Amino acid sequence: SLDRVFNFAAGPATLPENMLKKAESELYNWRGSGMSVMEMSHRGKEFLSIIQKAESDLRALLNIPEEYAVLFLQGGATSQFAAIPLNLCKRDDPVDYVVTGSWGDKAFKEAQKFCKPSVIWSGKSEKYTKIPSFDGLEQNPDAKYLHICANETIHGVEFKDYPTPKNNDRLLIADMSSNFCSKPVDVSKFGLIYAGAQKNVGPSGVTIVIVRKDLIGNAQEITPIMFDYKIHVENNSLYNTPPCYGIYMCGLVFEDLLAQGGLKEVEKKNIKKAQILYDAIDESNGFYRCPVEKSVRSLMNVPFTLEKSDLEAEFVKEAAKEKMVQLKGHRSVGGMRASIYNAMPLAGVEKLVAFMKDFQARHA
Numbered sequence: 001s002l003d004r005v006f007n008f009a010a011g012p013a014t015l016p017e018n019m020l021k022k023a024e025s026e027l028y029n030w031r032g033s034g035m036s037v038m039e040m041s042h043r044g045k046e047f048l049s050i051i052q053k054a055e056s057d058l059r060a061l062l063n064i065p066e067e068y069a070v071l072f073l074q075g076g077a078t079s080q081f082a083a084i085p086l087n088l089c090k091r092d093d094p095v096d097y098v099v100t101g102s103w104g105d106k107a108f109k110e111a112q113k114f115c116k117p118s119v120i121w122s123g124k125s126e127k128y129t130k131i132p133s134f135d136g137l138e139q140n141p142d143a144k145y146l147h148i149c150a151n152e153t154i155h156g157v158e159f160k161d162y163p164t165p166k167n168n169d170r171l172l173i174a175d176m177s178s179n180f181c182s183k184p185v186d187v188s189k190f191g192l193i194y195a196g197a198q199k200n201v202g203p204s205g206v207t208i209v210i211v212r213k214d215l216i217g218n219a220q221e222i223t224p225i226m227f228d229y230k231i232h233v234e235n236n237s238l239y240n241t242p243p244c245y246g247i248y249m250c251g252l253v254f255e256d257l258l259a260q261g262g263l264k265e266v267e268k269k270n271i272k273k274a275q276i277l278y279d280a281i282d283e284s285n286g287f288y289r290c291p292v293e294k295s296v297r298s299l300m301n302v303p304f305t306l307e308k309s310d311l312e313a314e315f316v317k318e319a320a321k322e323k324m325v326q327l328k329g330h331r332s333v334g335g336m337r338a339s340i341y342n343a344m345p346l347a348g349v350e351k352l353v354a355f356m357k358d359f360q361a362r363h364a
């Protein structure tokens, strides 16, 4: 609408307008309950209906098998960097990490406190622009799991398919924070999937963990109770007070994704948006450049630089004037980054592409 900007932020990020409006209409008095979702007991029947529907809609969206638990937790994806080794490893267990960007690196570093992780592949020397070929990956058969970051938010590299874990338990674990629910995923290929909500599915404060139930119950003794999956599974994410309002918002977004026809349809839209943006970059005769290898370019986060890097600040400023905001790249890599999550409409990407062409014509 007229008073909204196109928000290309990496997260917290833009949310579906229709669901914001719905939340607005329910803010003061949720469906005749006489109170806001923010004011409800997390143990009351109203909130229970909200969290149960959120879970069942998410299960429908991702086709999550019965053998997996779905948890709505707090602490961000960052907490999971510790919770995963604490729950799935003993202190001396080896684990394998493929590091395709800053987030995978952070996950690896945190795991060093709780198990014995190795980086079996790192894209750092190539500035995190690639994903390794799976054939060449030397995995440790004794590793407890293989960890990947399915989409690196800062560097814009995304796994298009997934490596087969060669460890004894065949466990693959993925941080899907920045591409969660952007496309269908075969959950049964994973031991555990985790994601912060604040990119594709809701506000910050909710962290979703999808974990195979048979992996639960072996947490290290030092595991804080809030990090113990068993506690959260046994209590249906209600061991303590959950982020109620955030879970409610995620539920609205899941409803919206289902109404759009599910993740296959959502993926089609995401492919189209990414395509026109990457095309604009690639067809700019080098005025714009995306450093990421073509086959692994992210559908969600599109980093690009300007050949004339001194124009970058001007680009961001002029775009903001036209109500396209948050286009500055992450401070660690510079340049530009357009995050085009599910809720970014095609019209937003089209407007950005038109602006890029115009900017180039004026500055080439």
Ligand code: PMP
Pocket (backbone or CB within 6 Å): 011, 075, 076, 077, 078, 079, 103, 149, 151, 152, 153, 154, 175, 176, 177, 178, 196, 197
């Ligand atoms: N993993 C990825 C891929 C991310 O993009 C982020 C946040 N940008 C995180 C982990 C950390 O998430 P949080 O801030 O929710 O802890």
